[in-house]
Amino acid sequence: MFKTYIDNYNSKENQEYLDLIPTIYGYKEKLLDNKKEExxxxxxxxxxxxxYKKFEVKITKPEYQLIETKLNELNNExxxxxxxxxxxxxxxINEINSESDFDKYSKVVDRLVKIDETLDNLHEYYxxxxxxxxxxxxxxxxxxxxxxxxxxxxxxxxxxxIFKDDIEKRKAIxxxxxxxxxxxDIRKNYYxxxxxxxxxxxxxxxxxxxxxxxxxxxxxxxxxxPKGNEEQMKRYKLxxxxxxxxxxxQKNGEDIEDTIKKLEKKxxxxxxxxxxxxxxxxxxxxxxxxxxxxxxxxxxKVINKYPDIKKLMPKGYNKLSKADICxxxxxx
Numbered sequence: 001m002f003k004t005y006i007d008n009y010n011s012k013e014n015q016e017y018l019d020l021i022p023t024i025y026g027y028k029e030k031l032l033d034n035k036k037e038e039x040x041x042x043x044x045x046x047x048x049x050x051x052y053k054k055f056e057v058k059i060t061k062p063e064y065q066l067i068e069t070k071l072n073e074l075n076n077e078x079x080x081x082x083x084x085x086x087x088x089x090x091x092x093i094n095e096i097n098s099e100s101d102f103d104k105y106s107k108v109v110d111r112l113v114k115i116d117e118t119l120d121n122l123h124e125y126y127x128x129x130x131x132x133x134x135x136x137x138x139x140x141x142x143x144x145x146x147x148x149x150x151x152x153x154x155x156x157x158x159x160x161x162i163f164k165d166d167i168e169k170r171k172a173i174x175x176x177x178x179x180x181x182x183x184x185d186i187r188k189n190y191y192x193x194x195x196x197x198x199x200x201x202x203x204x205x206x207x208x209x210x211x212x213x214x215x216x217x218x219x220x221x222x223x224x225x226p227k228g229n230e231e232q233m234k235r236y237k238l239x240x241x242x243x244x245x246x247x248x249x250q251k252n253g254e255d256i257e258d259t260i261k262k263l264e265k266k267x268x269x270x271x272x273x274x275x276x277x278x279x280x281x282x283x284x285x286x287x288x289x290x291x292x293x294x295x296x297x298x299x300x301k302v303i304n305k306y307p308d309i310k311k312l313m314p315k316g317y318n319k320l321s322k323a324d325i326c327x328x329x330x331x332x
Contacts, residue, residue, distance in 0.1 A: 002121035008198035009129050017062065017202040024059070027052045056207040063200035067122055070197060074122075078115050084108050122197070129194040140186050147183050151176065165297050166304075167318075268332060271309050274302045283326035296322040299329075 008014060024041075027050050031041045042049040048059040088105040091097040154176050163169040277283045277292035287293055300318055303310050312332055317325060 001118070002125060005121075005125050005197045006128060008201050009194070011201050013201045013204065014062065014198060016204060017059065020057070020059070020204065024048055024050055024057075027055070051207075058205045058207060060203035062198055062202040064196040065199055066196050067126055068195065071119065071122060074115050074119055078112065081108055081112050081115070085112060125197065126194070143186055144183065147179050147186075151179050151183075154179075165301065167297050167300055267306065267308050271302070271306050274305075275299075280326050280330040283329065284323035286322075296325065299325060 028041045031039060031052065034040070039052050040050070041052075046061055048057070048061065050057055085105070085108045088097070088101055088108060091101055092105060154172055157163065157172060158176075163172065275283070275292070275294055277285070277294060282290070282292040283294070283299075285293055299322065303313065303317075309329075309332065313328055317328060320328070
C-alpha cells in the first residue's frame with residue numbers, strides 16, 4: 001500500500017487537481033452574486049461541477065484519509081492484538097492451550113508484523129511527501145525572519161514619514177509590496193503540510209461545446225503608422241490619443257495636425273516652465289550655486305506630473321544620469 005499512496009500523491013491527476021482547485025474556488029467567488037443561469041458553481045460531497053463563460057469542468061473528488069486517523073486506528077488495533085498475543089503466548093508456554101490456539105497465535109503475530117510495517121510506511125510516506133517542507137524549513141524560517149525585519153523597518157519609515165522625496169517613498173512602497181508577495185510565496189510553497197493519504201485519485205473531465213466564432217473585421221492599420229524606433233512609435237500613439245480626445249472640440253476649418261502641434265507645444269511650455277534652466281546645458285549642470293541648478297529627483301518628480309511627457313521618455317529613463325535625462329527632454 002505504501003507504493004500506492006506515493007504513486008497516488010505524485011500522479012498526474014492529483015497534481016492537476018491541486019493546480020485546478022484555486023481556479024475552482026476563484027470562480028466560486030465570482031459566481032456568488034451571479035444571476036446568469038448558464039454560469040454556475042455546484043459542489044456535492046463527491047463532485048465539483050463549474051461553468052463560467054467558456055470554462056466548464058466536472059471533477060470527481062479524491063478520497064482521503066488523515067494520516068493521524070490511520071495511525072490511531074492501527075495503534076488501537078495493535079493494543080488489542082498485543083493483549084491477545086500475550087494471553088495466547090502464556091497459554092502455549094504453560095501448555096494449557098487448545099489446538100486452535102496455535103493457529104490464532106500465528107495469525108495474531110502476522111497481523112502485528114503487518115501493523116508495524118504499515119506504521120513505518122506511513123511515517124516514511126509523510127517524510128517523502130513533505131520532503132520540501134522538512135529540507136527547506138530552517139532555510140525559509142531565516143528568509144521569513146529577514147523579510148519581517150525589512151517590513152518592520154519600512155513600517156517605521158512610513159509611520160514617521162522619513163523619506164527624502166516622493167520618489168524614494170514610491171520606491172519604498174514597491175519594495176514593501178514585493179516583500180509581502182515574497183513572504184506569501186514562501187508560505188505557499190513550503191508550509192502546506194501534507195497530512196493525508198490519497199486512497200483514490202481524482203477524475204477530471206473538461207466539458208467543451210462547439211462554438212461558432214464570429215469573424216470580426218480587423219481594423220486596417222493606418223498608412224501613417226511609423227515603422228521607426230520606439231520613440232517614434234510613442235510619439236505616434238500620443239498624437240492619436242490627442243486626436244481622439246480633441247476631435248469634438250476641433251475648430252471648423254482647422255487642420256487636426258495644427259491642433260496637435262499647438263497642444264504639444266503648450267504641454268512642453270508648461271512642463272519647462274516648472275524649471276529655472278533655459279536649455280539642455282543648464283539642465284544638466286552640476287553647479288550648485290547657480291539659480292538654474294536642479295537636482296535629478298526634482299526633474300523626475302516634475303516628469304511624473306506630466307503623463308504626456310513621461311510617455312515620450314525612453315524606457316528606464318529614471319536610471320539615466322541627470323545629463324542624459326536632460327538630453328532626452330530636449331529631444332522632445
